[in-house]
Amino acid sequence: MSSETLNLTLRVWRQPGPNTQGAFKEYRLNGVNTHMSFLEMLDVLNEQLIADGQEPVAFDHDCREGICGMCSLMINGQAHGPDKGTTTCQLHMRRFQNGQVITIEPWRAAAFPVVRDLVVDRSAFDRIIASGGYVSVNTGNAPDGNCIPVPGARQEVAMDAAACIGCGACVAACKNASAMLFVSAKVSQLAVLPQGHPERTSRVLGMVAQMDKEGFGSCTNTSECEAACPAEVSVAHIARLNREYLKAVAFADR
Amino acid sequence: MNALLRFLSVPAQVLSKVPGLGPVIRACSTSVGQKVVMAITGLSLCGFLIAHLAGNLQLFAGEQVFNDYAHKLHSLGPILAAAEIGLFATFAFHIGLAISTGAMNRVARGQSYAMKESKQGIFIIPGGAFSWMVVTGFVILAFLVVHIVDMKFKKGIGVDYTAALNAEKVADNEFQAVKAVLSHPLHALIYLIGLIALGIHLSHGVRSALQTLGLNHKNWNFILRWTGFLFAWAIAGGFISLIAWAFAHKS
Numbered sequence: 001m002s003s004e005t006l007n008l009t010l011r012v013w014r015q016p017g018p019n020t021q022g023a024f025k026e027y028r029l030n031g032v033n034t035h036m037s038f039l040e041m042l043d044v045l046n047e048q049l050i051a052d053g054q055e056p057v058a059f060d061h062d063c064r065e066g067i068c069g070m071c072s073l074m075i076n077g078q079a080h081g082p083d084k085g086t087t088t089c090q091l092h093m094r095r096f097q098n099g100q101v102i103t104i105e106p107w108r109a110a111a112f113p114v115v116r117d118l119v120v121d122r123s124a125f126d127r128i129i130a131s132g133g134y135v136s137v138n139t140g141n142a143p144d145g146n147c148i149p150v151p152g153a154r155q156e157v158a159m160d161a162a163a164c165i166g167c168g169a170c171v172a173a174c175k176n177a178s179a180m181l182f183v184s185a186k187v188s189q190l191a192v193l194p195q196g197h198p199e200r201t202s203r204v205l206g207m208v209a210q211m212d213k214e215g216f217g218s219c220t221n222t223s224e225c226e227a228a229c230p231a232e233v234s235v236a237h238i239a240r241l242n243r244e245y246l247k248a249v250a251f252a253d254r
Numbered sequence: 255m256n257a258l259l260r261f262l263s264v265p266a267q268v269l270s271k272v273p274g275l276g277p278v279i280r281a282c283s284t285s286v287g288q289k290v291v292m293a294i295t296g297l298s299l300c301g302f303l304i305a306h307l308a309g310n311l312q313l314f315a316g317e318q319v320f321n322d323y324a325h326k327l328h329s330l331g332p333i334l335a336a337a338e339i340g341l342f343a344t345f346a347f348h349i350g351l352a353i354s355t356g357a358m359n360r361v362a363r364g365q366s367y368a369m370k371e372s373k374q375g376i377f378i379i380p381g382g383a384f385s386w387m388v389v390t391g392f393v394i395l396a397f398l399v400v401h402i403v404d405m406k407f408k409k410g411i412g413v414d415y416t417a418a419l420n421a422e423k424v425a426d427n428e429f430q431a432v433k434a435v436l437s438h439p440l441h442a443l444i445y446l447i448g449l450i451a452l453g454i455h456l457s458h459g460v461r462s463a464l465q466t467l468g469l470n471h472k473n474w475n476f477i478l479r480w481t482g483f484l485f486a487w488a489i490a491g492g493f494i495s496l497i498a499w500a501f502a503h504k505s
Contacts, residue, residue: 245286
């Protein structure tokens, strides 16, 4: 069992802006409560920095309950830290040892430029979604619930894909900085449902084209993304993305 | 790196100008499309390996059987030449795309991590076979050069071809040529290294190619994973058994 409080050495990536040179900076943080989340530990660090008259560390966060996809961080070389199926905000300091050195880096990908310190610009994901990750719905009265029957097993597949929170851990963990798991989840969640059928071919072609345009890498099927994914999205969705792509290329109407 | 990518995209750009080919080339040029071509060429090369091993296992049937097979193969003439050109083209696509996607992936990372750990379990080979695809690929390519010089041109350094190149016979004694090369210690070592690299390459490559072509289902994954692994080492082991055979029958 770890002690109730930890004394840590933090190696944090500091970078003042997008086009400036960054570097690691070491901070000592004493008396860290083991019940804190990783982000709360960073809050405490920032309070210490502000009290010392220094610039606080910028990092992304929002809901702090593992569902929004805003938090990130490469913690000791692992996306969202050492736990499987966990976001950084749900990672607790009891996973660390007293006296440990913790290296904290931003996601590294050409398509995710650093904005400041640990914050990266993930709007590439938004542009991929905008290029096809939607369904068209007529305005007017709300349609009847369950008027289009969907078998339970299909719903489960769609729901597993929809578990993706778009945090970018797949890109961060992949040795190729590939966004294939993200794109495959966003293609799959709609491809398996009848509601997603009208845009099925244009969706996969549009999203793959945008993914390439953003400069993400290609997939070498290492499954590192699946292991790193806090929502545990399976690489089976990447196989579906490939099938959807091949079908769209071979049989699309135009 | 970007200059390399521009250079490697030239064939695709030229081919896409050919009337009727444009849409196909464009579909094959995306990140998904390139991997699909990679998978299809890789599996085609696996098909070649099966045929090549099946032919060579006839070494076990003796000198007469193997030489008859070799002569029959060589007497195909233009068909064999066409098959060889097809084989080289397949290799060229496979290797060219490996370099192109590899360069693309390096550019996609940008700045590398100061520290990077895997969340996957322990692998038999450090980092997993997939971390060695480029390395093993180039080892296999180097081995292929030696192999073609040894067997096709019969110019293997230090190999004694006297039993194989008999001036009175119409054709070379391929059985003796194979035996002479494989029983030479240095060449046997090169072949062994090449074949182990091939085993590692295929143990990821086959399963990866099937995944790229969309084969992933929980009912099938166990079989697919083991088929890929066993296929890889059956091919590598099959060829390695020929080296053992050559040493056992060293004259």
